[in-house]
Amino acid sequence: MVSSLIHYIQARSSSPLSEKDISLINEAFIPKKLRKRQLLLQKGEVCKYIAFIVKGATRQYTVDDEGNERVLNLCIEGWWTSDRESFHKEAPSIYNIETWEETEFLLLPKANGYYEQVNSIPAFNEMRIKLDDNQHMAAQKRLYASKNHPAHVRYDELARLYPEFLQRFPQHIIASYLGITKETLSRIRHQTAKK
Amino acid sequence: MVSSLIHYIQARSSSPLSEKDISLINEAFIPKKLRKRQLLLQKGEVCKYIAFIVKGATRQYTVDDEGNERVLNLCIEGWWTSDRESFHKEAPSIYNIETWEETEFLLLPKANGYYEQVNSIPAFNEMRIKLDDNQHMAAQKRLYASKNHPAHVRYDELARLYPEFLQRFPQHIIASYLGITKETLSRIRHQTAKK
């Protein structure tokens, strides 16, 4: 499982990984496997890990006062997931992270002393900076789109960028991720299908 | 000017800055001062710096097809600004970054060879990770709010979190930042003032 992470890091950095780096990564990351609909993180818990997804799919969501679920993020293999706020502040999370399919993770815990060591691996740090850049760009675009593009355009964008999401998550989850209701998404699909 | 940055870094990291680190920072960062309404970054240019704001205020915005300005970010002293997408990919930016007041920057360029050195200063890297965490949280909250909170709640939030923005930027800028029109903001203010 770790080889998939090694490959991921090397594809995203110019510095090579030494033998020592690789064995450090092997020690630092904890493999974990969950079946469908299991929680990696539960609301109220502190998020203790940054999780690399080797295989599978997850969703991150909150439950608002009226009991409605709001999906913030969808992740599949090759992505990282965690509640950075909770992880960083060591405070209870307001999110659930749930597997949608059977999912294999590699967890990097904050607590066991490896975290700082792993972060000081040049290749890992370089990858991390790129990852943060990418997440930042994606968040910025999503924010811009959420206010300036109507729902059907946001749906088309999603279908273009991440077509597999539409296969792997049901419509009401996709709708929530897009910030619309399932009814609106249904109507949008009906419209675009006609063309 | 650099002392303000040194102070900023030390306040956000557990590792100390050595004398060597400080002199490296002194060499790496380029001071720059702009008057009101000057562009730090212009649409079409590549963003060559990460900029720390020592004093002043800036806005980052795009101009859409109909010529409307859309404000993505407002920054004041003690914040960082840049177009991370352009900086990272070395591609032309779609944003303008404009000073709103007379502003002093400290620019960290990508090109002069110091960038990697500065990033490998442990205290700087630690600060950077925290900064990215914070930005990520803020972006996530803003995205959530943009879909789930009505405009007047978002305005109240902004007034609570960053009251100085309301003093330092005119209403039509604030409105655009909130993702609403100046007319809507005007009506909101009228309503809340009545209570």
Next chain:
DNA sequence: CGCGGGTTTGATGATGCTCAAGCCCGGTGG
């Protein structure tokens, strides 16, 4: 005094939500 940017006010309309009902389909138990 008149100009111009910023703000306010009003009328109208679009987008997408809420609520409610019906439909489709796979799974389960009689």
Next chain:
DNA sequence: CCACCGGGCTTGAGCATCATCAAACCCGCG
């Protein structure tokens, strides 16, 4: 084998929020 159940998806009517367009207002400044 079929009737029933339930989750997910669809469809419709009415409604809230907010955008658009247009006009007026306010006020500092040349």
